[in-house]
Amino acid sequence: MGVAFMAVFVAAPASAEDYIALETSQARILRLARPADSIVIGNPSIADAVVQDAQTIVLTGKDFGVTNIVVMDKQGEPILDRELVVSRNARGTTRIYRQAEVQTLSCTPYCEKASTKNGFDDK
Incomplete structure (x- = not known):
C-alpha cells in the first residue's frame, strides 16, 4: 500500500x-x-x-x-x-530524579513543569 x-x-x-x-x-x-x-x-x-x-x-x-x-x-x-x-519530543527538556519521583521540565528557554497532556506525566 x-x-x-x-x-x-x-x-x-x-x-x-x-x-x-x-x-x-x-x-x-x-x-x-x-x-x-x-x-x-x-x-x-x-x-x-x-x-x-x-x-x-x-x-x-x-x-x-x-x-x-x-x-x-x-x-x-x-x-x-x-x-x-x-x-516524546525530548528537545529542550530536563528530567529531575528524586528517589522514585521523576519530574520533567520544559526548558525553552526557562524551565517549567512540562505538560502532562502530551506524554510527559512521569508519575
Missing part, C-alpha cells in the same frame, strides 16, 4: 516504508495520491488526523505510543494502512 501515497516529511526515518514517525504536539502533512473518503486512527488518544482537503491530511502526535492510520477512498478501497509511532 506504500506506493499509493506520497508523504511530505522533513527528515523521515530510513524505515519510513514501515511506519510514520511523529512527535507529541507536532504536526506532519500527509499527501495522498488520490482523494480520501474516510480516515480511521486506531487509538485517537495517541494521534489525530485532520482533513485539510481530499488529498491532504494533517497528522498530530497527541501522546507517545503506537497506533495505526487507515485511509479509504469512496469505494472503500484502502489508500493507506500504516503504523504511526509517536515519541
Whole structure:
C-alpha cells in the first residue's frame, strides 16, 4: 500500500516504508495520491488526523505510543494502512530524579513543569 501515497516529511526515518514517525504536539502533512473518503486512527488518544482537503491530511502526535492510520477512498478501497509511532519530543527538556519521583521540565528557554497532556506525566 506504500506506493499509493506520497508523504511530505522533513527528515523521515530510513524505515519510513514501515511506519510514520511523529512527535507529541507536532504536526506532519500527509499527501495522498488520490482523494480520501474516510480516515480511521486506531487509538485517537495517541494521534489525530485532520482533513485539510481530499488529498491532504494533517497528522498530530497527541501522546507517545503506537497506533495505526487507515485511509479509504469512496469505494472503500484502502489508500493507506500504516503504523504511526509517536515519541516524546525530548528537545529542550530536563528530567529531575528524586528517589522514585521523576519530574520533567520544559526548558525553552526557562524551565517549567512540562505538560502532562502530551506524554510527559512521569508519575
